[in-house]
Amino acid sequence: MHLTDHSTPACKRRLAIIGGGPSGLRAAEVAASEGMDVALFERMPSVGRKFLVAGKGGLNLTHSELLETFATRYSGEDQAPDFWPRALENFSPQMMRAWADSLGVETFRASNGRIYPTALKAAPLLRRWVSRLKENGVQFHLNHRCCGLEQDEHGFLIHFENGTTHACDVVIMAMGGASWPRTGSDGSWMTFLTALGIPCSPLLASNCGWGHAWPEAIVAEIEGKPLKNLLVTADGKSVHGELLITRYGLEGGAIYQLGSALRKMAKPEITIDFKPTYSEAELIRKMESARGDLLDAAIERWRLSPAAAAILRRDSWPNAAALASGVKHAIFRLTQPQPIAEAISSAGGVAWKGLDESLMARETPGLFFAGEMLDWDAPTGGYLLQGCFATGTLAAQAAAQFGVAPAKESR
Ligand SMILES: Cc1cc2nc3c(=O)[nH]c(=O)nc-3n(C[C@H](O)[C@H](O)[C@H](O)COP(=O)(O)OP(=O)(O)OC[C@H]3O[C@@H](n4cnc5c(N)ncnc54)[C@H](O)[C@@H]3O)c2cc1C
Incomplete structure (x- = not known):
């Protein structure tokens, strides 16, 4: 030209x-x-x-x-x-x-x-x-x-x-x-x-929410509730941050930061560590001599938020080691990004x-x-x-x- x-x-x-x-x-x-x-x-x-x-x-x-x-x-x-x-x-x-x-x-x-x-x-x-x-x-x-x-x-x-x-x-x-x-x-x-x-x-x-199929009972209980101080991982990338439970799935800074990793995954999923400041062994130790309902004891001793507790209550936990592992490695399948x-x-x-x-x-x-x-x-x-x-x-x-x-x- x-x-x-x-x-x-x-x-x-x-x-x-x-x-x-x-x-x-x-x-x-x-x-x-x-x-x-x-x-x-x-x-x-x-x-x-x-x-x-x-x-x-x-x-x-x-x-x-x-x-x-x-x-x-x-x-x-x-x-x-x-x-x-x-x-x-x-x-x-x-x-x-x-x-x-x-x-x-x-x-x-x-x-x-x-x-x-x-x-x-x-x-x-x-x-x-x-x-x-x-x-x-x-x-x-x-x-x-x-x-x-x-x-x-x-x-x-x-x-x-x-x-x-x-x-x-x-x-x-x-x-x-x-x-x-x-x-x-x-x-x-x-x-x-x-x-x-x-x-x-x-x-x-x-920088958008992602779909996750929550059971209806969970949505009714914890929609709009935050999950704070998490370590969230997708495709090998980990970020610290927060998530918010929505009717359709999850929103929040942690999932926004993982967007490019999630888009590359054939079957997108995240792993949430609800207690990143403690190792599994430390969590198990905190449960020594716990009596009664295991999750109720963990909510108190591990200071689990109401939203995290409601999510964990979806499963049954045979012992403290299984529960500690579930808290450190909770996997959530995601459907698709929001429009x-x-x-x-x-x-x-x-x-x-x-x-x-x-x-x-x-x-x-x-x-x-x-x-x-x-x-x-x-x-x-x-x-x-x-x-x-x-x-x-x-x-x-x-x-x-x-x-x-x-x-x-x-x-
Ligand atoms: C809810 C929300 C909150 C946000 N908050 C933040 C924040 O706090 N911090 C941050 O860093 N970013 C934030 N963003 C993102 C940020 O606003 C955008 O990244 C930024 O505005 C993009 O700037 P841009 O000039 O490239 O495009 P735009 O701001 O999208 O501007 C493009 C312009 O081009 C015009 N246009 C389009 N097509 C044509 C055409 N054919 N002919 C003539 N004109 C055309 C459009 O009308 C528009 O005015 C937020 C975005 C949203 C939606």
């Missing part, structure tokens, strides 16, 4: 961003600061609807753990091993906090290391962000649903469902995944991107093998991608928004450099 030398300020290069979620807004912010002429297109009547939904849970912006650990939270088929360390160094969790601060939004670190705005709300942050983007020249085009794009020697022509088109030099797509489609991100871009030859992996529910529309996020999307290290499509120079529509996955904990901001930053920095003629060397 031939692009004319637009490197002088008199001829600002035109960037179109498709999608007004956090990834697209962040890309707009970075590209505008790099001097690009930025037009942002959003299919809904307003931007940032899923960001506002995230605000209902307090808006967990990022996490305070060390960057090396942080980078290990992300997974994705064919990702370069250095991608996340590089992207997170380029836009780090500290930079996320400084960014919020620059909008007059103070953040705090919760006891579990997660970072939230002190007001635990997204709306004030979004309002100030959008008005700053407008002041910096970003043009917003709402009710514009992208349905395709063409490329020729002059650049791109983007098509919208309302019959309009838009010509530009560079494009960043940030149309999100497919969870909570009522917020605008329904994953329908997959159809036109696949037709354009952009490799994509199917979108799958992530993608109800999930917190989606895995799958634009495949890494079709992208270069700057998130540009290898076969379509000048077309970049950012955010949840890329084929990465991460658990809740602030990793999703941090990933969206980091990829939005990276794509916009690369978009600003794309087609710029290198400065001539002085003699």
